[in-house]
Amino acid sequence: MHAFPTADELLLRRRRLGDLLMSWQVLDEARLEHALTLQAERDIPLGRLLIFQGWLDDETLAEAISAQSDLPRAHIDAATVQRYGRQVDLALCVRHRFIFLGAEDGAPRIAVGGPLKPEVLTLLTPALGGAPEQMIARESEIAAALRLLTEQGDTFDTSEKGSVPLLGDLLIEQGLLQRAAFDAAMEDYRPERDGRIGDHLVARGVVTREAVETAQAEQRRRFEQLAAV
Structure with a gap:
């Protein structure tokens, strides 16, 4: 039988990741504390939150998580x-x-x-x-x-635009959807049957069509903002 980590143990792991990033001088304590607060409210992994906030690049995050967890790196193309x-x-x-x-x-x-x-x-x-x-x-x-x-894009984009959150992550980030509700809805998600994730979440009644459209508009705004840089 597995001994699953408690909430306190999970918080300690996140803190250790934050401490590692601070020791590398890529994150300051004020931003770490703010991210930990958001993480507790939204149930989004700490590293992903730091990327969403624009406080960390994903290559540094991957290196830190690899070092912290003693897991090898992978490259996806x-x-x-x-x-x-x-x-x-x-x-x-x-x-x-x-x-x-x-x-x-x-x-x-x-x-x-x-x-x-x-x-x-x-x-x-x-x-x-x-x-x-x-x-x-x-x-x-x-x-x-x-x-x-999932056919939400027709190219493999790993530029900064590729780091714009996926729809589910963005709904959770913005407080429009609870992580537990998202996970429950995804238990029976079948792309070939249910189509796009946003449509599935609306059909399951865990989020409104208006909320999905709001998140999609925010995705477009972030894509356009990055494209203009």
Whole structure:
């Protein structure tokens, strides 16, 4: 039986990531405290929040998480996504935010933005045909791969525009949707049946069409803002 981390243990892990980033002099304490407060309110991973706030680039974050978790780095490109991405249940990839990288010596490998919880790894093991080896990838690569797989984009964009939050992340970031409600709605999400994630969330009644349109407008605004830089 797994001993899952308590809320206090999870907070300590986030604090350690923040402390590591401060020791690298890429984050100050005031921003860390603000991000930790937002993280507790919105239930979004600390690193992703720092990127959303524009306080950290995703390459530095990936290096820090790799060092903190002692997990190897991974690089995702369009060819990898096209070759392996659809070999596993896409709904699982979206729900748990990972990209399948194929297998090496019979062991499945997955790219993640940060270590998955033990219970998620237990869930994924039979679906992947074995306990997966986790590898840390840049958030922009994870987002670009998921956009490509779910047909929310027709190119593999890992530029700054590629780091604009996915719709579900943005709804949660803006307080328009609770993480628990999003996770519950995604339990039975099937892209081929349910279409776009926004439509599925509305159909499930966990968010309004107006909220989805508000988040989509914010996505467009951020894309345009980055394009103008």
